[in-house]
Amino acid sequence: MKKLSIIIPAAFILMLSGCGNYFDSGNLQNVGMLVETSAHDEPWDKKGYKGLMAIEKQFNTDVYYKEEVKTMQEVRDAVDELVEDGVNLIFGHSAKYGKFFEEISKVYPEVHFVYYNGGQFTENVTSLNFNSHAMGFFAGMLAGEMTETNHVSVIGAFEWQPEIEGYFEGVTFQNPEAEVHLNYVNDWNGKEKAMEMYKTMRGQGADVIYPAGNAYSASIIEQASADGIYAIGYVADQSHIAEKTVLTSTVQHVEDLYTMAAENFNDGDLRGGVTTFDFQDDVISLGEFSPEVPKDVRSQIQEEVKAYKDTGLLPNERKAE
Structure with a gap:
């Protein structure tokens, strides 16, 4: 597992020309995750990290995560760097990333973007929602x-x-x-x-x-x-x-949605849109009783x-x- 730091990105046109052929297969290559705070401190963020680790193990691929990514510019910089590292599936671990991904997806049509609990989507942006x-x-x-x-x-x-x-x-x-x-x-x-x-x-x-x-x-x-x-x-x-x-x-079993999305993407079945999950999908449950x-x-x-x-x-x- 690799943890990346934010750096000043290369120009869009150079990255697009440099890595365009990398994604020709359409299957899962490497995977990235963006979080607003830390990947290790709080319940929601820990579950995202757990899901990322499950993808790494299941697909034997490289995974990356970037912390403290909150603004549009920070998201652009992070996505630029992830794509340079061969990432073609990027998770944004909150609803906030929907509006950012909707815009950035136009620049990277070969990359699929997944985030949680929002309403924005495009052909290569998917929102996974919990019916809570x-x-x-x-x-x-x-x-x-x-x-x-x-x-x-x-x-x-x-x-x-x-x-x-x-x-x-x-x-x-x-x-x-x-x-x-x-x-x-x-x-x-x-x-x-x-x-x-x-x-x-x-x-x-x-x-x-x-x-x-x-x-x-x-x-x-x-x-x-x-x-x-x-x-x-x-x-x-x-x-x-x-x-x-x-x-x-x-x-909320967020980690299970990570592996589900990765499996669907690898099989060519992940579509842009908004999908909702509930108890019936076994991704929401009650915990242990006192x-x-x-x-x-x-x-x-x-x-x-x-x-x-x-x-x-x-x-x-x-x-x-």
């Missing part, structure tokens, strides 16, 4: 059942996250008496602001917290453990942080997940029929 509404719903059901104060909370990164609406619906379905307190950091990684919101929600009596963000989820869970209340893990199974505190986790969750509650949630996978309908939707 349902995972939030089941987490909300569990929170509504386990709260003793009838106050639960969400510390979301952004208001548009479908899992937050799902969480609200799940809580109110399971426990109509419960109040859901919502706050938004407006940043996936705003630890300090998230902790301020946590303190406010604790003051409101919340005893189950859903930290639906990247960098701050672990910190919030640790504080919830210290305060003797419950939390819901996010993106990864975070039960290892505090087994009793973490009622369950809403897990030993604090009664067996009958655990069984209820598991049965509802199975019913959703079979029917595509959440419990409130089946009840409305």
Whole structure:
């Protein structure tokens, strides 16, 4: 595995003429990944790195990753360098890369660009989206059942996250008496602001917290453990942080989408567009349950997940029929 540093790129025309023949086969050559922060620090980013390593092992190819790539110019520089290294499949590990890839894809039609949870696409740009509404719903059901104060909370990164609406619906379905307190950091990684919101929600009596963000989820869970209340893990199974505190986790198996995209690209089957995945595709699941969750509650949630996978309908939707 190679880690690259950003350098000043060569001119576009020189790179295009120098490596145009390299991609004539159309199959997977080398693979690159761009991340906004670090590939090793937080749950979402770690899963991208894990997916990249799985591609390296499965295809015996060279893989590269570049960190702290946030602006259009930084993306251009990174893509230029990756292409010089023979990369023809590039992952952008967030929704932010969609608008960048949409533009850059015109310069590199031989390269396929993949990113997550966005709406932009071209012939060689693919967005892989998690339908996260349902995972939030089941987490909300569990929170509504386990709260003793009838106050639960969400510390979301952004208001548009479908899992937050799902969480609200799940809580109110399971426990109509419960109040859901919502706050938004407006940043996936705003630890300090998230902790301020946590303190406010604790003051409101919340005893189950859903930290639906990247960098701050672990910190919030640790504080919830210290305060003797419950939390819901996010993106990864975070039960290892505090087994009793973490009622369950809403897990997105991002690494599996990496290998799936690489396999499809290698077979010539990866198409530009927007594709959505859910529990039925086995790329979303619930994590381990806390030993604090009664067996009958655990069984209820598991049965509802199975019913959703079979029917595509959440419990409130089946009840409305």
